[in-house]
Amino acid sequence: MAEHRALTLIVARPGPLREGIEALLASVPAIRVVDGVGRASTALSIAADQPLDLLLLDVGLPGDEASRVLASCRRQRPGLRCIALADNLAQEQAAKALGAEAVFLKGFPADRFAETVEALLREGKTKDGGNRI
Secondary structure (H helix, E strand, C coil), X not given: CCCCCEEEEEECCCCHHHHHHHHHHHCCCCEEEEEEXXXXXXXXXXXXXXCCCEEEEECCCCXXXXXXXXXXXXXXXXXXXXXXXXXXXXXXXXXHXXXXXXXXXXXXXXXXXXXXXXXXXXXXXXXXCCXXX
């Protein structure tokens, strides 16, 4: 039986941040990136069709897009884990208030990010009887 790979959606504008996150996640065997998107509407459409396990969310998206995406994804997938990426301390606090399990200020160390992703995957398996993260 094949091991479950956590279905992951990256919601960040195209560019170096999203490309870097995709590259970091490629080094985590337990992850399968479903897509990388830059708009809330696209993210919500994918989330409605995919049983996502992990959401990587840039809270610096325009307007309230980040909070809309996280709130909607949480309603659709109550066990969804979220890692938020923030530009500053105010965004970090807002992401924590929205319920992100982890928040990184942009410019974070890659090894700490990978460790956090793996820890969230392990934690999710423990909370859900080992079937999904």
